[in-house]
Amino acid sequence: xxxxxxxxxxxxxxxxxxxxVIGSVGGVIIGAIPGVGAAVAIAILLPATFSFEPIVGLxxxxxxxxxxxxxxxxxxxxxxxxxxxxxxxxxxDGYPMTKKGQGHRALSLAYSASFFGGMFSIxxxxxxxxxxxxxxxxxxxxxxxxxxLMGIILVVVAHRGQVFAAGMLACFGIFxxxxxxxxxxxxxxFTFDQSWxxxxxxxxxxxxxxFAISQxxxxxxxxxxxxxxxxxxxxxxxxxxxxxxxxxVATVSSSFGVLMGMIPGVGEFTAQFxxxxxxxxxxxxxxxxxxGSPEGLIASEAANNAVPGAAMIPLLALGIPGxxxxxxxxxxxxxxxxxxxxxxxxxQLDFVIALYLALILLNIIVLIFLLSxxxxxxxxxxxxxxxxxxxxxxxxxxxxxxxxxxxxxCAIAAGFGVFGLVLKRLNLPIVPIILGMxxxxxxxxxxxxxxxxxxxxxxxxxxxxxxxxxxxxxxxLVLHVRAVIREHKVRLEREEGTSETSTQQG
Amino acid sequence: xxxxxTLQELFKRYRRPGDIVFATLFLAFSVFLLTQIPGETVWxxxxxxxxxxxxxxxxxxxxxxxxxxxxxxxxxxxxxxPGRWREVGFWLQSFEFVAYFLIYVLLVPQxxxxxxxxxxxxxxxxxxxxxxxxxxxxxxxxxISVVVIFRAFLxxxxxxxxxxxxxxxxxxxxxxxxx
Numbered sequence: 001x002x003x004x005x006x007x008x009x010x011x012x013x014x015x016x017x018x019x020x021v022i023g024s025v026g027g028v029i030i031g032a033i034p035g036v037g038a039a040v041a042i043a044i045l046l047p048a049t050f051s052f053e054p055i056v057g058l059x060x061x062x063x064x065x066x067x068x069x070x071x072x073x074x075x076x077x078x079x080x081x082x083x084x085x086x087x088x089x090x091x092x093d094g095y096p097m098t099k100k101g102q103g104h105r106a107l108s109l110a111y112s113a114s115f116f117g118g119m120f121s122i123x124x125x126x127x128x129x130x131x132x133x134x135x136x137x138x139x140x141x142x143x144x145x146x147x148x149l150m151g152i153i154l155v156v157v158a159h160r161g162q163v164f165a166a167g168m169l170a171c172f173g174i175f176x177x178x179x180x181x182x183x184x185x186x187x188x189x190f191t192f193d194q195s196w197x198x199x200x201x202x203x204x205x206x207x208x209x210x211f212a213i214s215q216x217x218x219x220x221x222x223x224x225x226x227x228x229x230x231x232x233x234x235x236x237x238x239x240x241x242x243x244x245x246x247x248x249v250a251t252v253s254s255s256f257g258v259l260m261g262m263i264p265g266v267g268e269f270t271a272q273f274x275x276x277x278x279x280x281x282x283x284x285x286x287x288x289x290x291x292g293s294p295e296g297l298i299a300s301e302a303a304n305n306a307v308p309g310a311a312m313i314p315l316l317a318l319g320i321p322g323x324x325x326x327x328x329x330x331x332x333x334x335x336x337x338x339x340x341x342x343x344x345x346x347x348q349l350d351f352v353i354a355l356y357l358a359l360i361l362l363n364i365i366v367l368i369f370l371l372s373x374x375x376x377x378x379x380x381x382x383x384x385x386x387x388x389x390x391x392x393x394x395x396x397x398x399x400x401x402x403x404x405x406x407x408x409x410c411a412i413a414a415g416f417g418v419f420g421l422v423l424k425r426l427n428l429p430i431v432p433i434i435l436g437m438x439x440x441x442x443x444x445x446x447x448x449x450x451x452x453x454x455x456x457x458x459x460x461x462x463x464x465x466x467x468x469x470x471x472x473x474x475x476x477l478v479l480h481v482r483a484v485i486r487e488h489k490v491r492l493e494r495e496e497g498t499s500e501t502s503t504q505q506g
Numbered sequence: 507x508x509x510x511x512t513l514q515e516l517f518k519r520y521r522r523p524g525d526i527v528f529a530t531l532f533l534a535f536s537v538f539l540l541t542q543i544p545g546e547t548v549w550x551x552x553x554x555x556x557x558x559x560x561x562x563x564x565x566x567x568x569x570x571x572x573x574x575x576x577x578x579x580x581x582x583x584x585x586x587x588p589g590r591w592r593e594v595g596f597w598l599q600s601f602e603f604v605a606y607f608l609i610y611v612l613l614v615p616q617x618x619x620x621x622x623x624x625x626x627x628x629x630x631x632x633x634x635x636x637x638x639x640x641x642x643x644x645x646x647x648x649x650i651s652v653v654v655i656f657r658a659f660l661x662x663x664x665x666x667x668x669x670x671x672x673x674x675x676x677x678x679x680x681x682x683x684x685x
Contacts, residue, residue, distance in 0.1 A: 048660050051661065051662070164580060165577050167569065167572075168570050168577055171566045171570040174565065174566035175539070175567055177562075178563045184557060185548070185557075188548075189546060189548075189560075190563060191546070216603075217600040221599045221603065224634075224635075224636075384636060386634040386636055387634075387644070389630075389634070390627055390630045390631060390634070391648060393603070393607060393630070394626060395652065397610060397614075398664065401664060402662035402663050410607070410611040411611075414604045417604065418600050418601065418604060421600050425593065425596065426521070426522050426525055426528055436566075440562065440566065447556050451554070451556040
């Protein structure tokens with residue numbers, strides 16, 4: 001009780017509450033505008049949050065992260081354009097419902113399912129926190145090294161059909177983390193005798209380039225795209241009642257979201273895929289999926305909104321980010337010398353609980369805002385895409401330049417912007433670079449400290465958690481190879497039957 | 507022959523125009539880094555392998571070369587898609603906007619954040635063909651809002667313009683702090 005009161009007092013400050021409101025309302029608006037997304041917004045806001053208290057900065061970023069997917073459902077349902085990438089599955093059933101004249105019902109269900117998913121994940125976290133607090137101290141250097149290695153492997157194998165590309169980009173991220181002065185021996189690595197490379201490549205500069213500047217360039221160079229107009233009429237509160245009829249789908253989908261959010265490198269897409277497949281297989285009306293099924297819509301939205309809360313678990317408990325957005329948040333911790341990991345749960349549990357409470361408040365604020373302001377948001381999403389590019393480019397400058405007033409940083413960010421544009425055009429993943437950068441640094445430090453106490457290779461995995469992590473890593477690799485071989489056989493059989501050329505690869 | 511065909515099938519993958527150009531460039535970059543390892547990293551004496559400064563760059567670059575080679579082979583084995591050079595042209599077009607961005611970066615410490623931002627957004631509106639009165643007005647409002655929020659309210663570190671030094675006393679202090 002004392003702990004909760006301490007957490008509440010942490011939240012009950014005007015700057016924390018302001019960050020919560022600005023973050024959640026801003027996140028909805030950013031999510032609703034196709035072509036922006038939470039990653040762009042967080043990348044831009046990140047340097048500005050460094051001057052805030054950690055709780056204020058994290059609340060603001062969590063607000064954007066947790067609420068953007070709510071907003072992303074609006075254009076997905078009404079104009080068949082997902083506001084954020086993870087809302088793509090929402091278009092499958094949301095837009096057909098709109099075409100049938102059920103736009104307000106689809107939106108209402110999407111909001112309600114998102115709210116359910118968000119709240120479900122936070123409740124899971126509150127229940128899991130004490131368990132985490134017990135397990136986390138058993139994570140020493142070798143366990144954290146293995147968990148980081150597992151994160152890298154998962155992010156690579158999770159990109160089915162692009163494993164080689166994800167692998168090379170993750171390794172590129174690890175390479176970027178090694179540039180500059182080596183922290184133990186202070187020798188230069190890949191500086192090419194250039195003074196501006198001695199301090200290394202800043203994560204924020206790379207993030208801003210790959211996410212924000214690349215998106216601005218893409219919008220500026222590409223053809224103008226005017227999002228279609230839409231309007232919604234009817235009572236948006238009805239979905240809250242209707243959701244109870246589909247509580248099984250909502251609960252299972254949210255559980256998938258929590259589970260996938262907790263596993264580094266997996267995230268929303270896998271959670272959505274599993275939830276959607278489950279909902280379709282157990283539905284009384286599976287043929288309606290893809291043609292306007294409320295269950296499909298609920299599965300998609302509940303699963304993706306359950307992820308942000310759960311993604312905070314590996315970040316807070318082990319200091320290991322599971323995807324790009326939590327990797328960005330990690331830098332907020334580092335700037336304020338708050339080291340996420342076992343000691344955070346032992347020494348600052350009130351801070352952790354305050355973050356969870358902030359997530360609850362954020363979901364409530366977002367739901368109220370959406371139920372009252374959807375009409376206004378429909379006007380905002382009409383911003384011409386090239387003008388949006390101008391806005392993102394202007395804001396990117398603040399993000400990069402305010403770090404240390406360096407023109408070189410801006411040039412590096414612009415270089416990564418072009419690189420990100422190429423990756424986006426080729427549909428190659430960006431996230432492995434960021435995770436490679438963050439996890440690569442963690443692996444280097446942890447391997448060095450872990451090996452100092454290891455005599456033989458087997459000693460490395462002689463503790464229970466280390467052994468479990470090692471077995472899980474082996475299992476992931478074996479299962480992936482098996483899946484690739486199986487898919488390849490199926491493809492060959494299909495091609496023999498149809499003599500058509502497939503272009504998919506495991 | 508059948509085995510070669512099976513291998514080719516195994517590496518086939520989904521891709522977009524320009525993929526092979528990227529795959530070639532990335533592989534060449536990775537191989538270049540590989541050749542630079544001895545000169546750009548140090549192998550320290552009396553230091554175990556896990557603490558060697560060369561270890562992690564080698565692991566990373568080794569992985570880059572391995573995966574980039576596989577990616578390149580995948581690109582070679584897959585069906586050719588037309589539009590490769592048109593796509594490369596698209597990538598190159600982005601350099602024009604990168605140049606504008608860098609000019610903006612260089613202008614800020616000279617003419618100040620607000621004037622530079624106004625000039626940048628208005629110029630880009632004209633350049634992208636969106637110079638309607640509504641958009642130009644929106645660009646002005648947006649520029650002022652960004653400067654007020656980030657420089658005046660959030661106090662982010664953006665240097666004051668040299669040009670502000672020439673302003674009259676009353677306005678100069680205000681401009682140096684908030685604009």
